[in-house]
Amino acid sequence: MKKTKRIVAFALAAVLALLVLAGCKSTLTSIAHKLTGSSDEVQEEDTTQWAVLSSDPLMIDGIADTSAKYATAKANGSLNIVFNGVWSRQTDYFTAPNGMISVYGCGTAEGVQKFKISLWKKVDGGAEYVDNTTFYFVTDGQNYHCDIGNLDPNASYRLTISYDSSKYYLYGLLKVEGIG
Known part of the structure; x- marks a missing residue:
């Protein structure tokens, strides 16, 4: 029983670690985009016509x-x-x-x-x-x-x-x- 609790606790810790890392990845990507001025978003072409x-x-x-x-x-x-x-x-x-x-x-x-x-x-x-x-x-x-x-x-x-x-x-x- 003690061994099962340890395995469940370890599995839960591993899942939480993966979730935290996934959240950090998007945060790190966002920080990198701000620093470099780039983006993954497709930018629309400006078609404004000026007199x-x-x-x-x-x-x-x-x-x-x-x-x-x-x-x-x-x-x-x-x-x-x-x-x-x-x-x-x-x-x-x-x-x-x-x-x-x-x-x-x-x-x-x-x-x-x-x-x-x-x-x-x-x-x-x-x-x-x-x-x-x-x-x-x-x-x-x-x-x-x-x-x-x-x-x-x-x-x-x-x-x-x-x-x-x-x-x-x-x-x-x-x-x-x-x-x-």
């Missing part, structure tokens, strides 16, 4: 009150937009007869230092996001530009402007060239 800095002046035509909360006007093949103190807005639908639009914009904001635009295509029953059409604009008051191509000239699109903050507001201008 590029532009030296082109941003001329907004057709909007009488540039201090309006949100206003749009079509003029000379462009859709002009002003927004003051918004989180998100969407335009009316428009077409892209040449299959491409150019978006020029600038903005200022507190908090989050960027805003984004996205293109949506009109479909039966609503709208669907057009892949790879989200672009981010830095909110430093400078002019930025992006082009969105491969659009169906016969389709209707709308632009969504959004600012990922529920505490601060976005102020800015956009000009969408190449619309019908």
Whole structure:
């Protein structure tokens, strides 16, 4: 009986030792990853598309009150937009007869230092996001530009402007060239 108790005690000690070592291995692996800056996790590729800095002046035509909360006007093949103190807005639908639009914009904001635009295509029953059409604009008051191509000239699109903050507001201008 005494011998059986010793064997059970030894087996229990061995199991506990294995459990402790298994826990230490993951802790040691974690420490090693922190020291070397590596990881076993697969990192997703950053596919964020940024509008590029532009030296082109941003001329907004057709909007009488540039201090309006949100206003749009079509003029000379462009859709002009002003927004003051918004989180998100969407335009009316428009077409892209040449299959491409150019978006020029600038903005200022507190908090989050960027805003984004996205293109949506009109479909039966609503709208669907057009892949790879989200672009981010830095909110430093400078002019930025992006082009969105491969659009169906016969389709209707709308632009969504959004600012990922529920505490601060976005102020800015956009000009969408190449619309019908």
